[in-house]
Amino acid sequence: MPDITIFLITLCLISSILILKLYKSSPVKSHLPPSPFWLPIIGHLHLLSGNPHQAFHKLSKRYGPVFRLFLGSTPCVVVTTPETAKEIFKTHENVFLDRPHYSVANYLSYGEKGLIFAPYGSSWMFLKKLIMSKLLNSKTLDLLFPVRRDEINRFIKYLSQKARDGEYVELEGKLMKLANNVISRMFMSKRCSEEEDESSDITKIIAESGEIVGNFNLSDHIWFCKNLDLQGLGKKSKDIHTRFDALMERIIEEHEEARKHETGEAKDLLNILLDISEDESMEIKLTREDIKALVKDVLNGGTDTSSITIEWALAELINHPNMMKKAVDEIDQVVGKNRLLQESDIRNLPYLQAIVKESLRLHPVVPVIQRLSSQDCTVGGYHIPANTTTFINVWSLNRDPTHWENPFKFMPERYKENQVDVRGQHFQLLPFGGGRRLCPGTSLGLLTVQTTLGAMIQCFEWKTGKNESLATVDMEEGIGLTLPRANPLVCIPVARLDPIPLSV
Template sequence: MAAIITVDFQNCFIFILLCLFSLFCYSFFFKKPKDSRGFSELPPSPPSLPIIGHLHLLLSSITHKSLQKLSSKYGPLLHLRIFNVPIILVSSASVAYEIFRSHDVNVSSRGGAAIDESLVFGYSGIINAPYGDYWKFMKKLIATKLLRPQSLERSKGIRGEELMRFYNSILDKAKMNESVEISKEVMKLVNNTLCRMSMGRMFSEENGEAEKVRGLVDESYALTKKMFLVALLRRPLKKFRIPLFVKEIMSVSDKFDELLERILVEHKEKLQEGYQGTDMMDVLLAAYGDENAEYKITRNHIKSFFVELFVGGTDTSVQTTQWTMAEIMNNPNILERVREEIDSIVGKKRLIQETDLPNLPYLQAVVKEGLRLHPPGPLLVRTFQERCEIKGFYIPEKTTLIINAYAVMRDPDSWEDPDEFKPERFLSSSSAQEGEKEQAFKYLPFGGGRRGCPGGNLASIFVGTAIAVMVQCFDWKIKGDKVNMEETIEGMNLSMVQPLNCSPVPRTLSFS
């Protein structure tokens, strides 16, 4: 009898603990944001799991598709939650247009869980920097100094040399009957070009410098999705003072810091010797030394800029090129049309140059269609700094905003045959009607609003010229009838589950 009483007491005690725990979970995790105005409702919220809410959707390897499926069923403006953290999900051009038209400044901060002293995911970079004086200064510097048309014109020769190197690398493999992993070849092209444009030199292969940088970039990609989740959970984590991934992030940051400090010292010594450089590092060092600058940047600001350039500027162009080439190979009629256009404008006696791009409208349409179907960053993440109203719904302050650019650019209400690869949609007279601002927000490969990517023009040059070289100079053999187009998310970028690997066959004379 005593044993039975003891068991009953233990069960009762466990039951009480469970009740208390459930009450805690309800009050902490399910407590909904209060509407102090009292007359607006939150956007509709689809069914969620107990406690974790919609977390399982964001942990998926195809997050963009999971969210797209959710929106197609429940609507283009949804309220989600992860534990007690509110999220607004946007999946249509019309809602995106209203946000960027009326609330652009309000959503011009990312609100991520940045680590102040880190060069990776830190506030000294422009990606995570709050909307304010520093961010405005760097945005202006990029637009007027680093990536302005005159600067790109001066560095055109560098890009031409690296494009020839890219061509010769593929040609060497073709002569030896070797297959080519497209992403690796394009990665070398973009990395080498960005390094020369930004620092006046490439990372050395001989002393392992280039391999070290590629390793650091890969480590940074691996941390990106983790940081995305940390950003979404920043409030409960902060409440319980739980630091996540700090050691990993600071390890990568310290390695980048050591490398970039050495390059900064090299650059400064060259300038002291009378070298008159015009690359990006020269511009940033000049701003660093300018006592009358609108904003006094630090060495960490300069280093963070280059970290973001290597991490964010490389993989986006690589993935877009790979996806677009895969689409071209799966559509022989499109491949033939691109090739005919290049042959008619460029001919077969010289390699394509970036100055040819304006005269190749179909090639440009192919690149745009590749970006539409396979945006490098399918999810755009921002934070509502202040409460507001969208489409009649109440949005609390500090709410995370996720715009599913992937879903927006495949929305059947905005695009005819949205899942088909049709470059012609960017050629017809209908493209002239795209002047309407609302229509512009149905195409978001580089983001939108004032936090849109400032390097979109340069990325288009990288992708356009790389594809042109591969189409102009080579035929391509693939295994099977079609390229596998299965998608996954690496970091926060849209990647191919099976990287594009194919065999080149030369179709032109060698160019010197």
């Protein structure tokens, strides 16, 4: 028998013994959640090909709302109903405040600094407080409103040129660039598209970061691969980190030089963070690495989330022309045809708000939320041991038939009677997470998505298909940490307003 075969058999036996020993060592094994058949070494990885959230949903039909899996040698639990999610985010919130530890994320986040991957504690709470009170408060957002308005103007102008030329637009990349430019200018007074060096392109770096974090890393889950970089993800993460750090260092140095010659002009968010880092009265010192990690978190969290949401919502409207007409009629009535829709109009556009909310229900940008249990607890009547990676399948919660009529159908009208909100208080709709780690940029994200989508359908009709006639858009989901479309939305914009009323 070849040596490699003997080696693999030995590994299988050792893995099987370890998992079996772990299972039998639990004094409450009879109360552990049900679990499918597992394979040596890989555990249940063979059941999660394709989109994990869809695989989790199918498994829940057989094993119930709480079930146990092994990703390699990592013990995991999946919860799939609003009731079990409520236990995670409310009843046992103090148990599920941390995220699982992943080597790639650790490196990209400057050693789990920032807000997304940082462990819950005094530093995390300090950063969350800064974001809510200094960076994303109403005063600061109002101050930076011209930035958001200008970027939407530029985007609409670009679409107008495409409409005149009768050319197709690949919306995924353009919407991502729009979102990145908004965040980059708000934080650093710099448009990401102004970078001449392709390796320093912020959009490219952020896209690569999201892709690599979303990959399953054997080193994190297969015990004998712990110190091996078999997929090259460690090497890639180091390259991404080095490029981003060099970019941020240059931008921070430019800001520090400019601060020596203050002119009294409106500050960007990076300047606010630098002010805080120099404030000796702060209870916690904000370091340079904290600032870089926080900027990266906001870029990661606000770029593809906004662009993907707009893309899904527009695709749904193209497939439901009666709803498109209803939304456009509402905009024409409230805004008119002589000016571009603005952020201040959103409060008077309830149907547009409902469209975005319904799109987030069916296409949550983060379909699975991950938490790590810090101690033993009980969820859904089952024992959940400490240090268990816990997946909250938002995709399933948002489709729960006990809470949603026709749960797989796109129906913005459902919110006329149903006042469920997306801010973590209603556990059947959690597109932005829940509990204390609810996304702090929810309000800004919603406002940006609603304003951009509203301006796009106010100014243009959208045609898809090679024959330039309205056609059905496929709604197949792609694979990723976020929930992209499998096939990017490619359309021809047709101007419905002439001239396009750009804001001034």
